[in-house]
Amino acid sequence: MDPIRIAVVGVGKIARDQHLPAIAGNRAFGLAATVSPHDPGVEGVPHFASLDALLAGGPAVDAVALCTPPQVRYDLASSALARGVHVFLEKPPGATLAEVAALHSQADKVGATLFAAWHSRFAAGVAPARAWLAERRIDKVEITWREDVRVWHPGQAWIWEPGGLGVFDPGINALSIATRILPRPIFLQAGTLEIPANRAAPIAADLQFRDTAGAPVHMDLDWRQTGPQSWDIVIETDAGTLKLSSGGAVLTLPSGTSHDEDHEYPGLYARFATLIRTGQSDVDIDPLRLVADAFLRATRVSVEPFED
Amino acid sequence: MDPIRIAVVGVGKIARDQHLPAIAGNRAFGLAATVSPHDPGVEGVPHFASLDALLAGGPAVDAVALCTPPQVRYDLASSALARGVHVFLEKPPGATLAEVAALHSQADKVGATLFAAWHSRFAAGVAPARAWLAERRIDKVEITWREDVRVWHPGQAWIWEPGGLGVFDPGINALSIATRILPRPIFLQAGTLEIPANRAAPIAADLQFRDTAGAPVHMDLDWRQTGPQSWDIVIETDAGTLKLSSGGAVLTLPSGTSHDEDHEYPGLYARFATLIRTGQSDVDIDPLRLVADAFLRATRVSVEPFED
Numbered sequence: 262m263d264p265i266r267i268a269v270v271g272v273g274k275i276a277r278d279q280h281l282p283a284i285a286g287n288r289a290f291g292l293a294a295t296v297s298p299h300d301p302g303v304e305g306v307p308h309f310a311s312l313d314a315l316l317a318g319g320p321a322v323d324a325v326a327l328c329t330p331p332q333v334r335y336d337l338a339s340s341a342l343a344r345g346v347h348v349f350l351e352k353p354p355g356a357t358l359a360e361v362a363a364l365h366s367q368a369d370k371v372g373a374t375l376f377a378a379w380h381s382r383f384a385a386g387v388a389p390a391r392a393w394l395a396e397r398r399i400d401k402v403e404i405t406w407r408e409d410v411r412v413w414h415p416g417q418a419w420i421w422e423p424g425g426l427g428v429f430d431p432g433i434n435a436l437s438i439a440t441r442i443l444p445r446p447i448f449l450q451a452g453t454l455e456i457p458a459n460r461a462a463p464i465a466a467d468l469q470f471r472d473t474a475g476a477p478v479h480m481d482l483d484w485r486q487t488g489p490q491s492w493d494i495v496i497e498t499d500a501g502t503l504k505l506s507s508g509g510a511v512l513t514l515p516s517g518t519s520h521d522e523d524h525e526y527p528g529l530y531a532r533f534a535t536l537i538r539t540g541q542s543d544v545d546i547d548p549l550r551l552v553a554d555a556f557l558r559a560t561r562v563s564v565e566p567f568e569d
Numbered sequence: 570m571d572p573i574r575i576a577v578v579g580v581g582k583i584a585r586d587q588h589l590p591a592i593a594g595n596r597a598f599g600l601a602a603t604v605s606p607h608d609p610g611v612e613g614v615p616h617f618a619s620l621d622a623l624l625a626g627g628p629a630v631d632a633v634a635l636c637t638p639p640q641v642r643y644d645l646a647s648s649a650l651a652r653g654v655h656v657f658l659e660k661p662p663g664a665t666l667a668e669v670a671a672l673h674s675q676a677d678k679v680g681a682t683l684f685a686a687w688h689s690r691f692a693a694g695v696a697p698a699r700a701w702l703a704e705r706r707i708d709k710v711e712i713t714w715r716e717d718v719r720v721w722h723p724g725q726a727w728i729w730e731p732g733g734l735g736v737f738d739p740g741i742n743a744l745s746i747a748t749r750i751l752p753r754p755i756f757l758q759a760g761t762l763e764i765p766a767n768r769a770a771p772i773a774a775d776l777q778f779r780d781t782a783g784a785p786v787h788m789d790l791d792w793r794q795t796g797p798q799s800w801d802i803v804i805e806t807d808a809g810t811l812k813l814s815s816g817g818a819v820l821t822l823p824s825g826t827s828h829d830e831d832h833e834y835p836g837l838y839a840r841f842a843t844l845i846r847t848g849q850s851d852v853d854i855d856p857l858r859l860v861a862d863a864f865l866r867a868t869r870v871s872v873e874p875f876e877d
Contacts, residue, residue, distance in 0.1 A: 357865060362756075423867060446667065550666050553865045558731055560769060
């Protein structure tokens with residue numbers, strides 16, 4: 262089979278750290294081009310200042326991976342789908358739920374693949390956690406996602422602007438895992454968002470969800486964590502406690518701990534290739550819907566200004 | 570056919586003004602009970618302080634109409650569905666999107682009807698507007714929804730609290746109409762929410778949507794309107810201008826103006842009866858999703874405190 266000719270759009274940190282290596286490491290793909298108005302491209306690969314320029318006059322591409330901020334992603338995705346080009350959406354898949362739904366309809370209509378990628382779902386501990394929980398009674402879930410925004414998102418202004426998610430940018434990873442491993446849907450009951458006085462998006466959140474059987478799911482998000490970082494989900498069940506830590510990489514069950522190599526982005530690209538080869542889309546909106554629900558439902562509190 | 574035995578839960582203004590008369594006027598239904606912890610019931614009809622009390626020891630009911638504030642609706646709906654009782658949800662159908670999705674799944678699982686009611690869609694001009702627009706090119710949409718909250722929601726504190734929608738409580742009616750009559754989906758691009766300094770929910774909003782063909786859809790919501798009230802949607806097309814006014818009751822096309830009798834709630838109950846008789850649900854979340862997108866995506870501005 263010929264490799265899928267793919268262009269990476271938005272050549273920032275996530276593209277260089279994750280997408281380009283994952284594409285280089287997967288023989289189903291060939292990097293055909295890069296696109297960015299500001300960033301340089303990759304040695305030896307055609308580079309374009311815009312997706313329109315690539316689609317109009319560049320080498321043929323079968324697929325694009327959109328690694329731009331979510332606020333500009335709809336038009337890029339829609340242009341690509343309009344030409345039957347498959348689309349990989351970095352998380353979050355869009356700035357609004359409705360635009361993602363519209364892209365999903367468009368993809369179905371033109372017969373192209375749309376993949377809303379949730380990289381944390383491909384962390385090593387997630388699939389075994391899901392399997393272990395499937396038959397358990399869930400008594401209580403505690404999600405703790407505390408990291409230092411200055412370390413992980415230095416100077417990324419868009420993340421604080423309307424349509425950026427603030428602390429939900431990492432928090433949505435936790436929600437992508439929780440919605441994958443828990444056997445029942447969850448929904449928000451109450452919560453608090455802490456918004457710096459000089460920013461539009463929250464720097465911390467405390468959220469009370471429950472599942473449809475009534476089990477409480479508490480989520481503690483904080484971007485002001487210095488020192489040790491926490492990306493943990495602890496689930497109490499009738500068969501003991503499950504703990505997923507390090508963002509899903511380390512799984513501790515009553516029977517012991519396992520820790521496999523990271524393969525999140527390789528896993529995503531393997532999945533994207535399968536979706537393209539089988540003519541399917543995978544657009545799970547649940548994590549972003551829970552974030553939208555938090556913006557809709559939670560109480561906002563103004564906290565001290567945040568300066569990078 | 571025996572009438573559908575229905576209980577009205579939450580006997581406030583909307584129940585007395587609309588639900589009870591619509592039920593009384595539809596022979597498919599018989600009012601079996603009312604439920605409210607504070608409000609009195611209806612002369613000659615069994616009254617209960619809670620839905621649990623009704624379901625445990627009251628007369629048999631086939632259906633319930635939930636007219637409570639949205640923040641408490643999930644548990645009521647879920648208890649009813651768990652017993653196979655059909656559920657009519659007043660708008661908005663819930664305080665979050667995820668809880669409505671969970672109820673929809675539950676209804677499908679137990680084979681009961683769930684109806685997320687959008688009363689404005691049953692305004693007289695809506696169906697003909699939809700038909701007229703189906704084949705038109707949409708150039709521009711202007712939605713103006715300006716009313717006086719002191720007149721329409723006197724002392725309704727819940728509407729200002731987290732999970733209440735503020736000015737989107739009427740605004741969601743406009744969105745329910747727009748999403749019904751426009752031939753293409755719309756999504757939010759940018760906007761501003763004005764939040765009184767002493768409240769959690771917006772008193773005004775200015776939102777820029779577009780449809781998937783690129784037509785701009787502007788929405789102007791304001792709850793501070795004294796004097797004449799506006800509930801208008803004006804749509805410019807390649808065949809002239811359509812105007813829906815008075816909340817959908819009056820339709821003006823290039824060929825003239827029509828104004829039929831109000832039949833919103835009778836229309837809703839006729840639809841609910843059909844859904845029950847045919848074993849279907851109707852849970853369109855689009856209007857609430859657009860509101861959640863506005864909370865997620867729009868810029869917030871603090872404005873002067875609002876006192877009832």
